[in-house]
Structure formats: structure tokens, C-alpha cells
Amino acid sequence: MPRFLDVLLAGLLLSTSMTYAGVTPAERLGEAIQFQTVSYQDRSQIDPKEFERFHAFLRAAYPRVFAQLEVEVINQYSLLISWPGSDSSLAPILFTAHMDVVPIEPGTESDWEYPPFDGVVADGRIYGRGSLDDKQGLLGILEAAESLLAEGFVPSRQLVFAFGHDEEISGKQGAGKIAERMREQGLHFAWMVDEGGTLVSDNPMIPDQQLAIINVAEKGYLTLTLVATGPGGHSSIPPRVSTIGRLSAALERIENNPFPTRLVVPVKVMLESMAPHLEQPERLILGNLWLTQGLVADRLSQDPLMNSFVRTTTALTMFNAGLKENVVPQRAEAKVNFRLLPGDTPELVVSYISDVVDDPEIEISHDKWDHVSSISDHEGSGYAVIEEAVLAVYPRALVVPSLMFATTDTRHYIKLTDNQYRFQGMMIETRQAKSIHGTNEYIGVKSYEDSIEVARQMMKLGSR
Numbered sequence: 001m002p003r004f005l006d007v008l009l010a011g012l013l014l015s016t017s018m019t020y021a022g023v024t025p026a027e028r029l030g031e032a033i034q035f036q037t038v039s040y041q042d043r044s045q046i047d048p049k050e051f052e053r054f055h056a057f058l059r060a061a062y063p064r065v066f067a068q069l070e071v072e073v074i075n076q077y078s079l080l081i082s083w084p085g086s087d088s089s090l091a092p093i094l095f096t097a098h099m100d101v102v103p104i105e106p107g108t109e110s111d112w113e114y115p116p117f118d119g120v121v122a123d124g125r126i127y128g129r130g131s132l133d134d135k136q137g138l139l140g141i142l143e144a145a146e147s148l149l150a151e152g153f154v155p156s157r158q159l160v161f162a163f164g165h166d167e168e169i170s171g172k173q174g175a176g177k178i179a180e181r182m183r184e185q186g187l188h189f190a191w192m193v194d195e196g197g198t199l200v201s202d203n204p205m206i207p208d209q210q211l212a213i214i215n216v217a218e219k220g221y222l223t224l225t226l227v228a229t230g231p232g233g234h235s236s237i238p239p240r241v242s243t244i245g246r247l248s249a250a251l252e253r254i255e256n257n258p259f260p261t262r263l264v265v266p267v268k269v270m271l272e273s274m275a276p277h278l279e280q281p282e283r284l285i286l287g288n289l290w291l292t293q294g295l296v297a298d299r300l301s302q303d304p305l306m307n308s309f310v311r312t313t314t315a316l317t318m319f320n321a322g323l324k325e326n327v328v329p330q331r332a333e334a335k336v337n338f339r340l341l342p343g344d345t346p347e348l349v350v351s352y353i354s355d356v357v358d359d360p361e362i363e364i365s366h367d368k369w370d371h372v373s374s375i376s377d378h379e380g381s382g383y384a385v386i387e388e389a390v391l392a393v394y395p396r397a398l399v400v401p402s403l404m405f406a407t408t409d410t411r412h413y414i415k416l417t418d419n420q421y422r423f424q425g426m427m428i429e430t431r432q433a434k435s436i437h438g439t440n441e442y443i444g445v446k447s448y449e450d451s452i453e454v455a456r457q458m459m460k461l462g463s464r
């Protein structure tokens, strides 16, 4: 049982070395939640003082990190921290997280079990906005580094920590500027790890198995604007085809012609890894995707959640036309949002949709898009390090690669490394995931402590 002993020992070390100044990691996270580092779409609503106070808190809470490592403030509110390695010939590794959180939806404050910015630690949980997204990620990295510094650990490879301050509103001022600075420094990373994947205790496919989901790719994001223009005028003498009718017909064609289904590599590997743990006939079907993948992709697309794994999705999200009930508008505008499977390009989406719409009277345009999603290697050394770190803390977990639907700060770093992983070592229940950006966001104290140990293991194993 050496593995069991290792884990036990690691747990003991963790509990002794991480409570310093009489404060536990959970209490420090609770305190971090109290800083209202809220990102608003309207940037004028953001309170810069909260970010400054949060920086001061971090400096006081992690004295070794801020005294012994190289710390650079980027664009006033973001942080770039470098831990030099003993062997400069090795490529560095990047750990990222973000310090901003989303606002509380007005009117929902009283639905919280504990106020969202009190950072209450109770019932074995830490409650508050940012407890899952993403202050636990940021503090988890700092907890890991602080305790490793206390042990006298010296990485052989340089470790870099990057903490942006506006991930929730594009990340351009935070991660975007950090990435610019990294390019100036000539940094190129062996791999990076960001938020995005976790361990799930009750996944619906194999409920009795702890599943560790390492996202090796994310879906792309593209919005098309469709505009129909035409003669308007008084509704008493209407045109035969109105702008609203023309645009509606086009949107109906778009909805009725979804993109074809297919299994991309991470989804394929995820299903294959699960196969041995399933009952028949699923075991046979998912274990032989070389033969069954077309059928499997079609079957998965019947389920709204699984559908997002197997195709570039189409969502009609906005429709604007008309100002007065007795006037036919001369212009109707709609927006359609697509989430692209890796491999599908914006150009491909535009050309597919133009063919489906097949109406020269409808103008289709889109914003500039320069973050095309790619798939990172699930057999590379970075993935292997994360898997080993997970198994050191959760020996029974099944580690699988997967595809993420949301976007993170990761996209700002794509030119700085070929291997981008999205994973944090906390264990959550599927229903807990709904509290991210919602009500009653919390993390279990044990889950948080385990995630810190996973981060420690990633730093130790990764820096070899």
C-alpha cells in the first residue's frame, strides 16, 4: 500500500505546513472572497480600490511568495509571478487563474444561504462569490507555492503564475496584457494549466466513479449578424415580403440545418476511457468507436447537453425589428451565436450559413475572431503530470480528457504554448457547477484542501 501511505503522509504534511499565523487555507479563501473584485460589462462600474485591497491581502497572506519570487504588476491590477528554475535549459510551465468575479444578479442576494461577499466558512464549506470561480484557483496556486517555499523546494524548471483581473469580461486588459509582457520576455511554455476542468463525484455516465476531467480543448465562439433591408412603409399598404418575414425565413432555415455531428479526439478518448466502466451494450458500443462513432455521435446529439460535445452548435439569440405597430420596418436584424468544434473555422461557419440562407438580400457579417481553438496533446508530458498529480491525491479517480464549452483566459496564451490544459483538483457535484455565476456558490473545505495538494503535486512533478 505505498500509494496509500504517500497520500496519508502528504495529507499530514499539508495540515501541518499550511496552517500558519493561526489561519487555515479555508479561512484565507473566506477572507479573499470578501474583496468585491467584481467585473462589470460597463467598466466604469468596476471599483479599482477593491483590486488594490485584494493585492495587499495577497501580499500579507503569502509572504514567502511575494518576498522570494519575482512579482510584476501588469496593467495596474494583474499579477505576473516568476519562480526561477535551477536548470534554465528546461522550458517553463504556466499556472493561471483570475481574480475577478461576476456580479450578483440584482434581486437574488437574499437567496444565498450566506451573503455572497461574507466568505463564511461553515458546515465544512466555504461560501461566496468566487469560491469556485476562481479565487479558489488563484489562492490554491499561492497556497501550494507558499508551502513549497516553506519546505525549501527549488524547482528545476521555471514556474510562472499569471493572474488576470478581467477574465469575466474578455480578459483583454488582464491576461491579454500579461501575454504581451511574456512575449517581450521571450517566454515559451512546455505547457500551461488554467481553470476549466475539475473532478466530478456524480457524473451521470458512471455515477460510482470519481471522474477527473482535464479539458484539452475548448469550443470556439462566433456570432453572425444577419440584416434584411427592404421597402417599409405604412402597414395599410404592406410589401408582399417584409424585412421581418424575409429574416424569419432565413433564421428558420438556419435552425433546421444544424451542423453535422462528429466526434473530435478529446470526446472520443473520453468515451473510450469510460467504456470499460459501463454495462453492456454501452461498453461494447463505446469501446469500438472505430466502427460506431457515426451512430454514437448521432445518438449523443439527441441530448441537449451531449449535443454540444458532438457538433458546432447554433443558437438564435437576438432579433430586432420594428418600432411601431402600424409601420413595416425597413430593417430587421438578428444575431446567431455559434460554438465551434475544434477544427471548424469561422470561415467555414460563414460559408455554410450563407449556403443555408441562400438569399442575396440578407447581409451576413461578423466581428473579427482570432482565437481559433486547437486540441492539446492528451498523451504529452503536461497531461501526464496532471494525471499523476490527480492520482496522488485521488487514487481511485478515472482521468479523462474532454472538451470545454466555455472560454477562459487560456485563449490569450495560445501563442505561448502548444499544450493548454484546463483543470483544477477540486471535487464537485454536478449540481454545484450550476452555482458558478449563480446563487449559493461554495466549495467544500476538504475539496479545496485536496485541490491545493493537487497544485503542489503539479508543481513538484511538473518541474522535474
Ligand SMILES: [Zn+2]
Binding pocket: 098, 133, 134, 167, 195
Ligand atoms: Zn473563471
